[in-house]
Amino acid sequence: MDARERALAYVQQHEADFLQRLAEFVAIPSVSTKPEYQAEVARAADWLIDQLQRLGAQTARFTEGVHPMVYGHLPADNPDAPTVLLYGHYDVQPAEPLEKWSQPDPFRLEIRGENAYGRGTADMKAQLLALLAAVEAVRHAGPQPVHFKFLFEGEEEIGSPGAARVLAAHPEAFRADFCLNPDAGMQGPDLPSITYALRGLAYFELRVHGPSHDLHSGAYGGAIHNPAQAMAELLAGMHDADGRVTLPGFYDRVRPLTDEERARLAQIPFDEEAFLASAGAPALWGEPEYTVLERITARPTLEINGLYSGFIEEGSKTIIPAYAMAKLSARLVPDQRPEDVAQGLRAHLETHAPPTIRWELEQMASAPPVMVDVDTPAVQALARALAQTWGREPLYTRNGGTIPIVAMLQDQLGIASVLTGFALPDSGMHGPDEHQHLPTWYKGIRALVRYFYELGESGS
Ligand SMILES: [Zn+2]
Numbered sequence: 153m154d155a156r157e158r159a160l161a162y163v164q165q166h167e168a169d170f171l172q173r174l175a176e177f178v179a180i181p182s183v184s185t186k187p188e189y190q191a192e193v194a195r196a197a198d199w200l201i202d203q204l205q206r207l208g209a210q211t212a213r214f215t216e217g218v219h220p221m222v223y224g225h226l227p228a229d230n231p232d233a234p235t236v237l238l239y240g241h242y243d244v245q246p247a248e249p250l251e252k253w254s255q256p257d258p259f260r261l262e263i264r265g266e267n268a269y270g271r272g273t274a275d276m277k278a279q280l281l282a283l284l285a286a287v288e289a290v291r292h293a294g295p296q297p298v299h300f301k302f303l304f305e306g307e308e309e310i311g312s313p314g315a316a317r318v319l320a321a322h323p324e325a326f327r328a329d330f331c332l333n334p335d336a337g338m339q340g341p342d343l344p345s346i347t348y349a350l351r352g353l354a355y356f357e358l359r360v361h362g363p364s365h366d367l368h369s370g371a372y373g374g375a376i377h378n379p380a381q382a383m384a385e386l387l388a389g390m391h392d393a394d395g396r397v398t399l400p401g402f403y404d405r406v407r408p409l410t411d412e413e414r415a416r417l418a419q420i421p422f423d424e425e426a427f428l429a430s431a432g433a434p435a436l437w438g439e440p441e442y443t444v445l446e447r448i449t450a451r452p453t454l455e456i457n458g459l460y461s462g463f464i465e466e467g468s469k470t471i472i473p474a475y476a477m478a479k480l481s482a483r484l485v486p487d488q489r490p491e492d493v494a495q496g497l498r499a500h501l502e503t504h505a506p507p508t509i510r511w512e513l514e515q516m517a518s519a520p521p522v523m524v525d526v527d528t529p530a531v532q533a534l535a536r537a538l539a540q541t542w543g544r545e546p547l548y549t550r551n552g553g554t555i556p557i558v559a560m561l562q563d564q565l566g567i568a569s570v571l572t573g574f575a576l577p578d579s580g581m582h583g584p585d586e587h588q589h590l591p592t593w594y595k596g597i598r599a600l601v602r603y604f605y606e607l608g609e610s611g612s
Contacts, residue, residue: 159290159292160289160602162293166285173203173281174261177277180196184218184307184309186246193220196243196306197220201222201224209225209302210224211223221304222303223302226299233296234299234607235327238283239305240280240283240303242304243307244277245272254585261273267589271586279573282334285600286600286603312557319560319561319564331561334573337574342542344544344547344572345572346531346546346571346572348549349523350523350558351484352484353483356516357477357479358480359512362377362474364474365474376508378472378473382476382505383461383476386504391454405487409446420547438451455482485521487521489520520559522559531570533603533610534546542599555571574593
């Protein structure tokens with residue numbers, strides 16, 4: 153039996169232990185969004201430090217935001233082995249509304265059928281523990297094939313407020329060849345998945361000012377330009393009839409989708425009708441030359457997130473409002489940069505805003521898009537490990553959302569993340585009856601074991 157087989161046998165023999173550990177971890181209600189759970193989040197961090205120390209790791213706790221980031225380092229004997237940074241977040245969403253759960257206590261793990269139910273199981277305590285279980289199995293089986301580093305965040309569900317400062321303060325600690333992030337889930341129990349791209353975000357607030365105060369429309373209407381109307385005109389000019397964004401330069405840096413990539417994306421099962429039904433909208437919309445899945449993951453967008461002006465109470469009030477406000481955000485794809493969108497927006501406003509109003513644009517949160525080359529050894533090692541475990545090639549997916557830590561690791565430390573995970577699409581993340589499918593979880597642990605050996609052999 154070689155080390156890999158010993159490690160896989162170890163996983164098989166210890167499934168019950170791993171499940172017991174999941175129950176312990178879930179029992180700590182590490183709800184990061186609610187101040188009254190602060191001590192529980194800290195307790196979850198302590199619990200993880202203990203787990204890492206049992207594995208033999210050096211540990212540290214860095215707090216720059218609200219909750220600690222747990223760090224661990226477990227070097228291999230071979231100094232030339234690659235370093236993989238294993239990412240997880242140990243904070244969870246609130247469990248409320250409690251009456252929607254089928255069990256009395258969402259923080260008491262319940263096994264029903266093939267699933268383990270509890271808040272934070274799928275998102276992502278089971279995923280995080282899969283990493284630790286696989287590391288344990290590999291350590292038990294012989295020399296470690298790769299250097300392990302650990303980054304366990306306690307602030308993911310609140311937007312990672314301290315993460316950028318932690319990374320900036322300890323760049324050497326987190327230095328790694330790349331990051332494995334199992335927070336992306338998979339497409340189905342038989343569809344292992346690798347997520348290789350996320351969209352970025354650029355968020356803005358636009359204010360259009362007219363008169364110094366609300367005016368009587370009977371006395372001023374017809375001779376003073378209404379800022380709500382001016383706002384509507386400016387916003388209406390930001391898309392063409394097919395849904396393309398018309399801001400100058402918006403698409404200049406967009407990396408075109410290759411035929412090869414489109415073919416890969418087309419393998420992902422995606423039901424447009426179910427998607428439309430889930431949205432509850434009357435019809436689909438958007439760039440006609442792209443599939444719906446491409447539109448929501450691989451194409452950039454500009455959205456109006458909020459719109460406000462004038463009198464919105466019940467009844468009527470005949471005014472020309474003093475100002476109008478809009479919140480706008482763009483989802484970005486490689487290689488767009490948030491600052492380019494800001495520039496395009498400004499150019500649009502400079503060209504089209506009439507002299508009858510004054511405008512102000514404030515740039516708020518932003519995150520760059522990220523994409524990892526699927527042909528790199530690190531991704532291919534994961535693809536082989538998933539294929540060996542599931543007996544089929546993984547799907548390569550893009551995610552239309554934004555994960556701040558992934559962008560920060562890329563931006564601040566130059567560390568690319570490869571995303572996967574063993575949570576199924578219907579696992580109830582953030583909602584009631586959240587659960588982890590256990591057979592998939594045990595498979596996931598075995599896949600991670602294989603991954604570490606593949607990685608060591610690939611020498612990436
Ligand atoms: Zn998550």
